[in-house]
Amino acid sequence: MEQLKQKIRTCGVVLSDKVLKVDAFLNHQIDPLLMQQIGHEFAERFRDQGITKIVTIEASGIAPAVMAGLELGVPVIFARKHQSLTLTDNLLTAAVYSFTKQVESTIAVSTRHLDASDRVLIIDDFLANGKAAKGLISIIQQAGASIAGLGIVIEKSFQNGRQELEADGFRVESLARIQSLENGQVSFVE
Amino acid sequence: MEQLKQKIRTCGVVLSDKVLKVDAFLNHQIDPLLMQQIGHEFAERFRDQGITKIVTIEASGIAPAVMAGLELGVPVIFARKHQSLTLTDNLLTAAVYSFTKQVESTIAVSTRHLDASDRVLIIDDFLANGKAAKGLISIIQQAGASIAGLGIVIEKSFQNGRQELEADGFRVESLARIQSLENGQVSFVE
Numbered sequence: 299m300e301q302l303k304q305k306i307r308t309c310g311v312v313l314s315d316k317v318l319k320v321d322a323f324l325n326h327q328i329d330p331l332l333m334q335q336i337g338h339e340f341a342e343r344f345r346d347q348g349i350t351k352i353v354t355i356e357a358s359g360i361a362p363a364v365m366a367g368l369e370l371g372v373p374v375i376f377a378r379k380h381q382s383l384t385l386t387d388n389l390l391t392a393a394v395y396s397f398t399k400q401v402e403s404t405i406a407v408s409t410r411h412l413d414a415s416d417r418v419l420i421i422d423d424f425l426a427n428g429k430a431a432k433g434l435i436s437i438i439q440q441a442g443a444s445i446a447g448l449g450i451v452i453e454k455s456f457q458n459g460r461q462e463l464e465a466d467g468f469r470v471e472s473l474a475r476i477q478s479l480e481n482g483q484v485s486f487v488e
Numbered sequence: 489m490e491q492l493k494q495k496i497r498t499c500g501v502v503l504s505d506k507v508l509k510v511d512a513f514l515n516h517q518i519d520p521l522l523m524q525q526i527g528h529e530f531a532e533r534f535r536d537q538g539i540t541k542i543v544t545i546e547a548s549g550i551a552p553a554v555m556a557g558l559e560l561g562v563p564v565i566f567a568r569k570h571q572s573l574t575l576t577d578n579l580l581t582a583a584v585y586s587f588t589k590q591v592e593s594t595i596a597v598s599t600r601h602l603d604a605s606d607r608v609l610i611i612d613d614f615l616a617n618g619k620a621a622k623g624l625i626s627i628i629q630q631a632g633a634s635i636a637g638l639g640i641v642i643e644k645s646f647q648n649g650r651q652e653l654e655a656d657g658f659r660v661e662s663l664a665r666i667q668s669l670e671n672g673q674v675s676f677v678e
Contacts, residue, residue, distance in 0.1 A: 327565045327601040328550070330558035356547035357566060360518070364551045368520035375517045376547060380589065399570065411517045 299339050299473040302451070303486055305332060306474055312482045316397075316426075316454070324423055324451065325358045336473060337365025340421060340449040343471045344370070347446040349419045351375060351412065353434055355394075355405060358423040362451055366421055375412065377405040377434060390440045392433035397426055405430075407437050414442030425450040425472060428459030435468070447471060454479075455487050489529050489663040492641070493676055495522060496664055502672045506587075506616075506644070514613055514641065515548045526663060527555025530611060530639040533661045534560070537636040539609045541565060541602065543624055545584075545595060548613040552641055556611055565602060567595040567624060580630045582623035587616055595620075597627050604632030615640040615662060618649030625658070637661060644669075645677050 311319040323329040340362070352374045354363035360376050367374040380403075389406040396403065412418075418438050422430055431448055438445055447469030453460060455475045463470050475487035501509040513519040530552070542564045544553035550566050557564040570593075579596040586593065602608075608628050612620055621638055628635055637659030643650060645665045653660050665677035 321598065322601070323563075326568065326598060327563050328554055328557070329563060330554045331561075333554060334558055357550060357568075360547060360550045361554045361564075364518055364520045364523060364554065367518070368524055371521075373513075373517050373519060374551075378516060378547075408511065408516060411512070 299336070301332060301335055302474045305329070306452070306476075306484055310484055312479045312484060315479050316457075318452070318454075318476065318479055318484065320452065324361075328361050330361075333361045333365045336362045336451060337367075337369050339473055340366040340419070340471070341369035344419050344446055344449065347419070348417050349446055351416045351443075352419050352421055353377065353407070353412070353438060354421045355379065355430055355434065359421055362423065362449075363421040366419070366449065370419075373411075375407055377407050377437065379403050379405055390437045392436040394433035395429050397429070405433050405437070407441070409441065412438065412441040412443055416441070416443035417446055418443050419446050420448045421450075422448070423451045424454065425452075425459045425463075425470070426454045426457040428457075428462050431459065431463060435466075449473075452476065489526070491522060491525055492664045495519070496642070496666075496674055500674055502669045502674060505669050506647075508642070508644075508666065508669055508674065510642065514551075518551050520551070523551045523555045526552045526641060527557075527559050529663055530556040530609070530661070531559035534609050534636055534639065537609070538607050539636055541606045541633070542609050542611055543567065543597070543602070543628060544611045545569065545620055545624065549611055552613065552639075553611040556609070556639065560609075563601075565597055567597050567627065569593050569595055580627045582626040584623035585619050587619070595623050595627070597631075599631065602628065602631040602633055606631070606633035607636055608633050609636050610638045611640075612638070613641045614644065615642075615649040615653075615660070616644045616647040618647075618652050621649065621653060625656075639663075642666065 453472035640662040643662035
């Protein structure tokens with residue numbers, strides 16, 4: 299997706315060979331128009347898949363997921379990382395290790411909002427080693443719902459997340475695929 | 489805002505005299521179309537205010553804030569509650585006590601994205617005792633930016649948040665104002 303790649307080139311900051319900072323438009327400050335374009339692109343790629351629900355994780359997945367949900371006309375669920383007084387239902391949970399935060403956390407989705415009749419599109423901001431994606435997949439499978447695929451904003455293609463997800467039979471659609479962050483430079487998969 | 493009140497009546501769950509659960513459309517599962525309508529309403533109420541930036545808090549403020557940002561054509565910043573490897577700038581911080589989570593946390597915004605030239609609209613999902621709002625106000629004032637007002641999705645008018653914010657001179661626009669949750673019933677301020 300060219301607008302996204304252009305934004306990464308102009309506003310992304312390479313912090314190390316593995317870490318790309320995109321807090322100018324995705325992870326802290328959000329560019330709403332770019333999110334709308336991203337939502338449109340996800341919707342285009344999965345429009346024929348009978349999606350009934352989008353599932354993402356708080357916090358940075360929410361903006362692109364809601365824009366895709368608006369365009370597909372389906373609700374969005376964001377998995378919670380932190381306990382809340384008002385999230386008191388029976389919960390579907392999975393353990394997820396976060397590379398960028400270097401902690402393991404439990405993500406949770408209420409059984410009220412997901413069931414075996416659902417066909418789910420997973421959306422997330424980053425795909426690296428696939429830990430978050432696998433946590434979401436586990437939760438959706440516990441609910442008995444089917445998975446149409448994963449829509450990823452930025453894929454670090456030099457890590458093994460896509461490879462493992464595809465080996466498990468999942469369709470992965472990433473809007474920007476980063477081949478390398480070496481020497482402080484972003485290069486994309488062609 | 490009538491669509492919002494209707495949604496609260498049909499999908500809100502009163503957990504106690506003080507706690508309203510809206511995780512069917514705002515706090516866990518999100519209704520994207522309702523968020524678009526909410527964003528439109530906030531934009532209408534603040535369109536003449538020269539807003540340059542919207543500031544909210546992760547996670548439930550993000551969806552309404554991004555929809556308002558799309559309509560006003562301005563970026564959205566969400567204050568972070570949790571440390572991240574990629575949020576390494578100089579940070580503006582404030583301590584916030586969360587009633588629903590019963591913990592004190594530090595919220596943070598990078599100095600990169602907010603400065604004295606900004607005129608800010610604060611958006612949040614709930615206003616109760618105003619602790620989160622005051623944390624955001626502190627951060628925005630530390631940046632030297634001016635505050636056009638606060639856009640709140642659901643106000644618990646039986647708590648003192650609005651009163652205190654208005655006493656401090658801030659404009660508060662709430663789309664649904666709840667007078668009482670007593671006897672398991674939602675009643676709105678007329």
